[in-house]
Amino acid sequence: MSELVIETTGLRKEFRTRSGALRVAVQDLDLAVPRGGVHGFLGPNGSGKTTTIRMLLGLARATRGSMRLFGEPVPHRLPEVIGRVGAVVESPKFAPKFTGRQNLQLLAGSIGAPGGRVDAAIETVGLTGRDRDRYKSYSLGMKQRLAIAATLLKEPQLLILDEPTNGLDPAGIREIRDTIRTLGQTGVTVLLSSHILGEVQQVCTSATIIGNGRLLASGQVEDLLGAGTSYRVTVPDAGVAAGVLERAGFAVSTSSPTGLAVESGRPPEEVTRTLAEAGIWLSELTRHRPDLETVFLELTSGDTLGRREEAGR
C-alpha cells in the first residue's frame, strides 16, 4: 500500500447558523489520498469539500475526528508540514491595493524563500509584465494564476487546489490542466477539488466523491467508471434473450424489441457464451461506459446514496 499524503478518519465539522440551528458540514469523513498523482475531490455545492480542505489546512477547526498530512497529525503538527503544502482555497485572496509581485513577496518573505522564487513563480503562471499592477486590476483569471503562483513559492510536495480553473479562458484552462498533470507526473501530489467533472476525468488518476458531507465513493477513476459499465446487446428477440441471461444471473433490462442492457461485473464473453448455449446468436455487443458525470449524478442523487461506495473503494 502506498504512503498516504492526506488521511482523515471520522472527520466531522459542525457549526451553528445565525438562527442557532446546528449544521453538519462534514460527517465522519474518511479520506485517503496516496502519494503522487492527481486526486479529484468531487461533490455538489455545499457538500463539504471546501470545509474539509479548510480543516486540513488549519483554517477551520474539526469538531471531531483526526487528520494527517504526510503522516503528521494536523493541526498540531501543521507548522512542520505546511512548508510542503501549497494551497488555493476557494477564490484567491490577496491584498487588493498591493501589486501581484508585492503580494507574492510578502508571502515568500514569511517563509524566508529567496526572491528569485517570486520571479520564477510569476513566469511559470504567465504573469510577467502584469506583476507590477495592482491586484484589484487583475481579471479573475489573472487572480487565479497569482494564487497558483503563490502555491509554487514553497516548491510544494502536495498541492491542494480548490476550483483552480475558475474564470480562466480556454487557453488558460488548458495550461493549468497541463501544469497540474505535469506536477502529478513529477511526484507532486495534487488534490483537485472541482465541480467540472470532465476536468477531473481528464486530469485525475483517482477521485473521491462526497455528498452532504459524507463519503460516497473513492478510488481510481478507472474503477469508479468501470463499476458502472454495462453492455448493449442486439439479438433477434430481446425478451427471450433477457430471460436466458436473467436465469444465468445477469441483471438485464430491455431497451427495445431487439435491444438489451446487461449490467457488467462479468466479462463480455460470458454474455456471448450464455446466449450461444441457448441457441441465441447476438448480432452486436458494445461496451457502454458512463462518464464521470453520470457516475457523479447517480451517486449524489440521493436515492442511490452509498450504493457505489463499496464498489468504488
Next chain:
Amino acid sequence: MRWLLKVELTRLRWRRAVVALVAACVLVPAVIFAATAWNTRPVSAAERQQVQQMIEAQAQDPYVVKEVQRCVARPHRYGVSQGADVRATCESRFVPTADGYYGRSPLRLDTEQHGSGIGVAIVLTVLLLIVGTTFVGHDWNSGSMSNQLLFDPRRARVWAAKGAVVLLAGLVVAGVVLAAYWTGLWALARHRGLEVPDGALSGAYRQALRATLLAGFAGLGGYALTMLFRSTVATLGILFAVAIAGPLLITLLGFPGHERLMPQNNYAAVLLDGIDYYQEPTACLGGDCGAVRRHLDPVDGAGYFGALLLVVAVPSVLSFRRRDVP
C-alpha cells in the same frame, strides 16, 4: 519570527492608509507647533506702543483718576496699607497693565505641558490607534489573512508579530514626533531669548516619554480589538460608542469613586505625572458635605490602561487561535 517581523513591517510600510496616518501624525503636531509659536509670539514694538497709548488714555479716564484720588486719600478703605507707596499701589488697582492688553503669554515649556503638549499627545494616541486598527482590518477585509496562515499557521506567532510591529511603529512615530515637538519649542524659546526654567525641558521629555507609551500601546489596543472583531469599521464603531457612552454610563451609575474610572482622568494622570480630582461624598449627614480631594498618580493611570489592554488582548489572542478564519 525574524522573517515574520520583517514581512509585517514591509506590509505596514506598503499600506497607503498607514502612510497617510503617519503623515498626519507629523502634520497635525506641526500645525499645533505653529499655532503655539504664533500664540506665544513676542510683543512687537508697534503693539507695545499701541498698548502704551491705550494705558495712558485709560489712566486719564475721569473715573480712574477719581478712584485713584479716593484711594490715596483713604487707603485703608481700599485695603492699601499706609506704609507702602500708596500712590503706586492705588494706581496698580485701577490703571490697567500692559499684560492685560497683550492677550498672550510668552512661551513657557512648563505651561505648554498642560496645554499644547496634551493636545499633541491626544492626537498621536488617536491616530496611532487608527493605524493599529486599519493595518490589520485590511487583512480581514481582503481575506488575505487566510492566505498568510497558509504560509505560517502558528497563529499566536502571527498575532505577536503583527502586534509587535504595530507597537514598535507606534512607539517610534510618537517618540520621534514628540521629541521633535518639545525640542522645537525649547529651541524656539531660546531663539526668542526666553529663560527656560531648570527642569522644564527634562519635564517635557518625561511627558513625551509617557505620551509615547500611551500612543504606542493605544495602537496595540486598536490592533488587538480589530483582531477580535475582524473589522476596522466594527472596531472604530465600538470605540466611538464606548468613548461616548462609557463616561456617560459611569456617571449615570453614580457609584462612589466613578471619577477614578474615567478614561480622561487616567490619561491625564499618566501624562501629567498625577492629577487631583474631587469626589462627591456618598452621604451627607450634617457633617462636611464638600467634595473630597483625591489624587490619581501615574501608576494608577498606567494600571487602568494596562488592565484595559489585557481585557482586550487576551480574548483577541484566544479568539484568533481558536476561531475559524474565513
